[in-house]
Amino acid sequence: MEKEDIKLVCKDCGEEFLFTVGEQDFYKEKGLEHQPVRCKACRAKRKAEKMNQEKSE
Numbered sequence: 001m002e003k004e005d006i007k008l009v010c011k012d013c014g015e016e017f018l019f020t021v022g023e024q025d026f027y028k029e030k031g032l033e034h035q036p037v038r039c040k041a042c043r044a045k046r047k048a049e050k051m052n053q054e055k056s057e
């Protein structure tokens, strides 16, 4: 079966985004079986917020 990009809907902003074949491979490599629930922008945003929190502590 050939791999395809999977279209997902972001949990945070409700926008559609692609879970690309490359990302699927990356997830598999990391042993992650779930699909991402957020688009790249929201993931980056959350990451930035997390980093800010860590900085202020």
Ligand SMILES: [Zn+2]
Pocket: 010, 011, 012, 013, 014, 015, 038, 039, 040, 041, 042, 043
């Ligand atoms: Zn989003």
